[in-house]
Amino acid sequence: MWGARTLSKGPHLYALSRDFLRLLPALHRQIVLLNLIGTIGTALQFTVPVLSARFIDVVIAKQAAHIGGRLSFLLAVSVGAIWVGVWEARLFSSIRERAALALQMKMFHKTQDMPHLRLLEYDSGHIASRLSADSAMALEILGPVCGLSKLLAAAIGGLIMLPRYSQTLGTCVIIALALHALVIIRLKKRTTLAFVKVSESTAAASKELYDSLTGLSTTKLFAAEARRKRRVYRSAVKRARSLLQARLLMIGASTAGQAIVLAISSGVTLWGSLYIVSGKLTLGGLVGLTTTLTCLLGPLNTGVQQVLGLQSAATGMRKVLEWIRSESESAPATPRPHSPGRARQAPRATARHGDLCLEDVTFSYPGRAPVLRSVNLNVSPGQVVLISGPSGSGKTTLVKLLPRLLRPTAGRIYFHGADLDDYDLRELRRQMAIVSQDTFLFSESIADNIRLGKPDATDSEVRRAAALANALEFIEQMPSGFQTMVGPHGAKLSGGQRQRIALARALLRPGGLLVLDEATTNLDQENEAAIYASLPSARQGKTTLIISHHWQRNYLPIDHHYVLERGQLQEHERISHIFPIEKAL
Numbered sequence: 001m002w003g004a005r006t007l008s009k010g011p012h013l014y015a016l017s018r019d020f021l022r023l024l025p026a027l028h029r030q031i032v033l034l035n036l037i038g039t040i041g042t043a044l045q046f047t048v049p050v051l052s053a054r055f056i057d058v059v060i061a062k063q064a065a066h067i068g069g070r071l072s073f074l075l076a077v078s079v080g081a082i083w084v085g086v087w088e089a090r091l092f093s094s095i096r097e098r099a100a101l102a103l104q105m106k107m108f109h110k111t112q113d114m115p116h117l118r119l120l121e122y123d124s125g126h127i128a129s130r131l132s133a134d135s136a137m138a139l140e141i142l143g144p145v146c147g148l149s150k151l152l153a154a155a156i157g158g159l160i161m162l163p164r165y166s167q168t169l170g171t172c173v174i175i176a177l178a179l180h181a182l183v184i185i186r187l188k189k190r191t192t193l194a195f196v197k198v199s200e201s202t203a204a205a206s207k208e209l210y211d212s213l214t215g216l217s218t219t220k221l222f223a224a225e226a227r228r229k230r231r232v233y234r235s236a237v238k239r240a241r242s243l244l245q246a247r248l249l250m251i252g253a254s255t256a257g258q259a260i261v262l263a264i265s266s267g268v269t270l271w272g273s274l275y276i277v278s279g280k281l282t283l284g285g286l287v288g289l290t291t292t293l294t295c296l297l298g299p300l301n302t303g304v305q306q307v308l309g310l311q312s313a314a315t316g317m318r319k320v321l322e323w324i325r326s327e328s329e330s331a332p333a334t335p336r337p338h339s340p341g342r343a344r345q346a347p348r349a350t351a352r353h354g355d356l357c358l359e360d361v362t363f364s365y366p367g368r369a370p371v372l373r374s375v376n377l378n379v380s381p382g383q384v385v386l387i388s389g390p391s392g393s394g395k396t397t398l399v400k401l402l403p404r405l406l407r408p409t410a411g412r413i414y415f416h417g418a419d420l421d422d423y424d425l426r427e428l429r430r431q432m433a434i435v436s437q438d439t440f441l442f443s444e445s446i447a448d449n450i451r452l453g454k455p456d457a458t459d460s461e462v463r464r465a466a467a468l469a470n471a472l473e474f475i476e477q478m479p480s481g482f483q484t485m486v487g488p489h490g491a492k493l494s495g496g497q498r499q500r501i502a503l504a505r506a507l508l509r510p511g512g513l514l515v516l517d518e519a520t521t522n523l524d525q526e527n528e529a530a531i532y533a534s535l536p537s538a539r540q541g542k543t544t545l546i547i548s549h550h551w552q553r554n555y556l557p558i559d560h561h562y563v564l565e566r567g568q569l570q571e572h573e574r575i576s577h578i579f580p581i582e583k584a585l
Contacts, residue, residue, distance in 0.1 A: 013310065037088045042153040044084060103320070128206060158174075176263065209235075372408075402432060403429045415513070439502045441489060446478070
C-alpha cells in the first residue's frame with residue numbers, strides 16, 4: 001500500500017516525471033511544439049494590454065490620425081492571440097488522447113507479460129483499476145509539462161510589464177502573488193495523502209464491484225444479495241469519502257487563490273483610480289495595468305490547479321512505473337539449484353519432434369510446502385502418456401510448468417531436447433496445444449474462439465476441428481452457426497459445449513505437444529468416448545499428455561500410465577488400453 005512513508009521516501013517529482021515521460025517517447029516533439037505555441041500565445045496576450053493602453057490614450061487625446069491604425073493593430077493582435085489559443089487547445093487534446101492510448105496499451109502489454117504467480121496476487125478488478133484509474137491520474141502530469149513554458153512566460157511578462165505602469169503597484173502585486181504560492185505549498189502534503197487514499201479506495205471499490213458482477217449467478221443461488229450489496233456499498237462509501245476529502249482540499253486551495261486574486265484586482269483598481277486623480281497614472285495606463293494583471297492571473301490560476309493536480313499525478317505515476325517495471329515473464333530465468341550429483345545436460349542433438357523430459361523437477365508456491373517433489377518423466381515423440389491422481393496432487397501445477405506459466409523451483413524441463421528456459425516464450429507456446437480444466441471463451445463468435453491459436457485457419461479447418469471435438473452438430477444447430485456469439489465467458493453455452501469448443505481450439509492449433517488437462521470433465525460418457533475415438537486422426541503424430549483423475553474413463557490407447565500423489569510421480573503398471581471404446585459405446 002502507498003502510505004505517507006512510501007511517498008516521503010519516493011523519488012523526487014522531477015525524476016518521477018522524467019521517468020514517466022520516457023514511457024511516451026513518440027509525444028516528446030509534440031510537447032515541445034505545444035510549449036512553443038503556448039509561449040507565443042502568452043507573448044501576444046501581454047501585447048494586447050500595451051496596445052489597449054495606447055489606443056485609449058490616443059482616443060482621449062483626440063488624435064484622430066492615429067486611431068484607425070492603433071485599432072487595426074489591436075484587433076489583429078487580439079485575433080492572433082485567440083487563434084493561437086485554439087491551436088494550443090486542440091494540440092493539447094490530441095497529445096492527451098494519444099498519451100492515454102499509448103500508456104494503456106503499454107500497461108496492458110506489461111500485464112500480459114507478467115509472471116503467472118504475480119498475477120495471482122491481484123484480482124481482475126484491481127488490474128482494471130490500474131489500467132484505467134491509475135493511468136488517468138498519471139496523465140495529469142501533461143498539464144504542467146505542456147503548460148510550463150506558458151506559465152514561465154506569463155511570470156516573466158508580469159514582472160516586466162507591471163512595474164512599467166506603476167513601480168509601487170507592481171511590487172505590491174508581486175508580493176501578493178508570493179503569498180499565494182505559500183498557501184499552495186502549505187496544502188501540498190495534505191493533498192498528496194488525500195489522493196493516495198483516493199487511489200487505494202478506488203481500487204478496492206473496483207474489486208468489490210467486479211467480484212459482485214462476475215459472481216452474480218452465484219450470489220443469487222445462495223440468496224446473498226444483501227451481503228454483496230453491503231460490501232459494495234461500504235467500499236463505494238469509503239471511496240466517496242476519500243474523494244470528497246481530496247476535492248474539499250482542492251476547493252479550499254482554489255477558494256484561497258480566488259480570494260487573493262480578488263483582493264489583488266480590487267486593490268489595483270482602487271489604487272489605480274487614486275493614481276489617476278493625482279495624475280500619476282493615465283486612464284489608458286490603468287486599463288493596461290488591469291489587463292496585464294488578468295493576463296498574469298489567468299495562467300497563474302491554471303498553474304495553481306495543475307500544481308494541486310500534481311499530487312494526484314504523482315500517485316498515479318508511481319503506481320504506473322511500479323507496474324511497468326515489475327518482473328517480466330519473458331525475462332531470463334534466474335539460476336536454479338539442480339539435484340545433487342546430476343549436472344545440467346546440454347540440449348540433445350538427437351532429440352526428435354515432440355520429446356518431453358522432466359528431470360528432478362520440484363515446485364513450491366511462495367511460503368508453501370512443495371507441490372511437486374523430484375518429478376522425473378520422459379515422453380518419446382508420438383507417445384500417449386496418462387497422468388492420474390487425486391485432486392490437489394499437483395497435476396494442474398505440472399501442466400502449468402510446460403508452457404512456462406510457472407518455473408520449477410529446482411530441476412529442469414526439456415522440450416525437443418532443449419531446456420525450456422532457452423526457448424523464446426512465444427515460440428515455445430506455439431508448439432503446445434493445451435486444454436485446461438478451467439474452460440474460458442472470449443465474448444466473440446464460436447469461429448473466432450476456435451481460431452484463437454491459429455488465426456489464419458480456413459473455414460474448412462475450423463469445421464474439421466469442431467467435428468473432431470464432437471462439436472459440429474450443436475454448432476450447426478445454432479442460429480448463426482459458427483458466427484454465433486458465445487456471450488461473456490461463453491455464458492450462452494452449456495459447460496459441455498464450452499469444453500468441446502476449447503478442445504476444438506486446441507486440436508486446430510499446430511504444435512508437437514497436446515495436453516488434455518481434465519479436458520472432458522463436463523461431458524457424458526458418450527460424448528467423451530466419441531471425442532477420444534477421433535483423437536488418433538487429430539493427433540497426427542503429436543505427443544499427447546492426458547491429465548485426469550477419472551483414469552478409468554480414458555478411452556484412448558496409451559503408452560505409459562503414471563500416478564501423481566503427494567507431489568511424487570510413479571509409473572503405473574503398463575496397460576495397452578484402459579476401458580476400451582467398444583465397451584463405452
